[in-house]
Amino acid sequence: MELQQLRYVVAVAEEHSFTRAAERHFVVQSALSHQIKALERELGVRLFARTSRKVELTAAGEAFVPGARASLEAAERAAADAAAATGQIRGDLTIGMIPTVTAVDVPAALREFRRTHPAVRIRLRGGGSDEFIAAIAAGAMDIAILGLADSAVPRGVATRVLARERLVAVVGTGHRFADWRRLRLTDLVDETFVDFPEGSPGRLPSDHAFAAAGLRREVAFEAMSTDLILDLVRQGLAITLLSEAVVPAGRGLRTVAVTGGPTRIEYLAWSDFNPGPAALAFLGFVGAGDG
Structure with a gap:
């Protein structure tokens, strides 16, 4: 054979x-x-x-x-x-990326990694944090960038916190909140929202924040694409809560800080059981080589 x-x-x-x-x-x-x-x-x-x-x-x-x-x-x-x-890194490297990566300049890291280790074949995968955690634990993915609510701790994988951030309200330029400097969650309860699908890690920070404040909100639109979410906001169909870093300046959108708003943690995740040479090498390019 x-x-x-x-x-x-x-x-x-x-x-x-x-x-x-x-x-x-x-x-x-x-x-x-x-x-x-x-x-x-x-x-x-x-x-x-x-x-x-x-x-x-x-x-x-x-x-x-x-x-x-x-x-x-x-x-x-x-x-x-x-x-x-012998000092040569080769093989495959599969990296999972959520739609709202803000803490790492992935293209820049890949550019430097590729210069140093040109024999490594790199596969980029999009999706959600939960599926990435499962894929890493199953040996089907090497590294992923996760975005989770502050109450959700990744299990079964090794992680490092890359950033903690407070989400902001994103509204269209014609919205009544467009010129506000700061909002409270109570200001938003009567608004129509677009968000990630119910139960997904991208949505949980917002759901948890409203639930903790004893408030309810209406999510009329669900989408996995950040670009689509922002397009719906731009059209005045809804507002949303996102990292300010993923909202392009201008282009019919405004961001407003939210007191008591959702907190999101971005993690770098990798296998805690025998990670491959390419994975270990790439961790060094994003400052996690020490585990």
């Missing part, structure tokens, strides 16, 4: 096509098919049920593919560890 055979099997399983799997690995289809047939003979089972139009994993294939993926990941990690022992 060879690693290349495992790569071919995983590619066919993901592409559902021998042709596309061969194109993915830059080989002719006959060579890929030959290697998979040789592996099937060695294993004594069929991994794929195939016709001229359709390819599916058999029950044996379904059982085989997870182990094949794990073996490939282990082989890549072994190669990366060996290279790191």
Whole structure:
């Protein structure tokens, strides 16, 4: 059993096509098919049920593919560890970023990291803090930047606090609060809000602040995109609470400080169990190399 055979099997399983799997690995289809047939003979089972139009994993294939993926990941990690022992950092680095990163200039950090470690393949992923924490704990992500309410402490991952900030009210230039210098939560209870989806880490700081003050608010619009949230505010459909750093100056928007408003903590998170060489190297570029 060879690693290349495992790569071919995983590619066919993901592409559902021998042709596309061969194109993915830059080989002719006959060579890929030959290697998979040789592996099937060695294993004594069929991994794929195939016709001229359709390819599916058999029950044996379904059982085989997870182990094949794990073996490939282990082989890549072994190669990366060996290279790191000689001072070379290589392999993959997967980084998760929430939509409202403010504490780190990620592009600048990646520029410096890339200059120093050009052999590392970098994958950037968007999403929410909860899914990033789960992905790091499962070994599917190396590093993430999280944004959480001050009452939510990340568990199962190593973290460092990057910043604590008070969210501000964001309103359109035609809104009655546009020229105010400071607001209270009680001033906002009759307003229509746009916010991140209910239960998401991006929304919890605001929900917690209103609940702690014994107040209720109406969230009429939900969106995961910060740009879309700001567009709705710009159109006068709603107001929102965000980090001031993600609100572009001018462009039909105003920010107003909120007394007793939501507090948000931004974290850098990584695996607390055997992080890879590329992850450890990148932590140094964002000031967390000491853990």
